Amino acid sequence: MKNILLACSSGMSTSLLVNKMKESAASKGIEVNIWAVAQDKAPTEIEKADVLLIGPQMRFMKKKFSVVAEKAGVPLDIIDPMAYGRVDGEAVLNKALELIGE
């Protein structure tokens, strides 16, 4: 089971992506747990995650999140803006799995 955490300002727009990612994972037969949170919840939720992905509109928070992510030993990256705009679940899922190291 892979735990993928997404974060944006209020967890609204990333939750659009969550559904698409789940669909993509299901079609590939990968067991995942994907959820989206508001940015202020990310530091606590990260404990349960294997990877943290941030919405591109919050990329200025990367520095702040890197500190907590490093402490939790969780890789983090910013979601590609194009994939974000297209709500491309598969691309983001692949990116997440790549970061986890599968």
Add this chain to the structure above:
Amino acid sequence: MNKFMEVLENILLPIADKLNNNKYLTALRDGFMVSLPLIIFGSIFVVLANLPFLDKLIGEEAFATYQTALGPASAATLSIMGLFVIIGIGYKLTEQYGLEAIYGGAAALASFLILTPQVLEGVAGVIPTVSLGAQGMFLGIITAFVSAELYRFFTQKNWTIKMPPGVPDAVSKSFSALIPITLTLSLFLIIRIIFSYTPFETIQNFIYTIIQQPLTTLGSGLPATIVAVLLIQVFWFFGLHGQIIVNSVFDPIWYTLNDENLQAFQAGLELPNVVTKQFIDTFLVGMGGTGMTLAVIILIFMIGRSRQLKELGKLGAPAGIFNVNEPIIFGLPIVMNPLVLIPWIIAPVVITIITYIAMSTGIVPKPAGIIVPWTTPPLISGFLATGNAWQGAVLQAFNLMVVMVIWWPFLKILDKNYYEKEKSSNK
């Protein structure tokens, strides 16, 4: 053009980073978040208490009883929202320092109450609720910052009472907060006493006159509002979340103006402010998201020929109705797209001016101080925000059409570009 944008992004990114990582602004934003569920609860009951035509339906007297019965819902939340913001800020700031946050919240509240007048029209033992709402907002915010800082300072000085080992954790914790809180609150008591010897009499009065009134007067004006709107649009153009950056500065002003209107609305007086939290959230953001992109989605359905835009329209519409528009912003794309820069910047400014004029001339009622969640679909949100006035919904519909007209030529060009690219790649 690309070079210019690169330069601008290199300026904006650090600003966004600074503003967003500033511990006070973070505490302020998260503190307002704490109060949000409460003030939305209060707002629901203000809406219910002011349902249109109900007084005609059930009679004046029954309607008055009905309103009185619902009154406490908003009186205990929305009208005194300052209290919750203060607790939230005190808590969140103390939490950032890794200290027992609830003491920070409680200390902030007590500090604020120490500074608050406890007499009303000669009656002692009374706290005027206006001091806990709009009027006390700025003092509350400042007090929460200062008290949390003092609490941290005194705690880290380690002048705490040390308990011998074996004393239960909770017991020693309650004592460990004793000295920092005593010192913090004593300082606020001294501040209160000092101010009682000034012409201002209370620090509430002082902050209100010196800081709050000038700032809210400035913030309620059209020029400052246009500046805020422009900043939000520019940040988003570079794909940065404009509101999370700009609102942390403007929210105290917008919420204060909002609460002033609420007080007037509930007292049946003329509403003082056009620009409030709802002016922004309902009439600018609440039209499909930042930049009023619901208009863009409708236009795509009307004139879109390229597959790319049609797909985007279908993808963006369901979320767009609830004012979530990241698919449009990153998918159209609006981010870094010089072709849409003009409508992206111009449309919100035009709508700000139209809405401002419509409300200040009285054609459309001003926002009634009800907090409508920003995810409420347009038309419904305009109706609710103006205190159940149909004119609010009509204004939103009118604005939507204005935005469509502004976007039309630009979207047409964009669509043509995509269409031709698709055609040539199919050959």
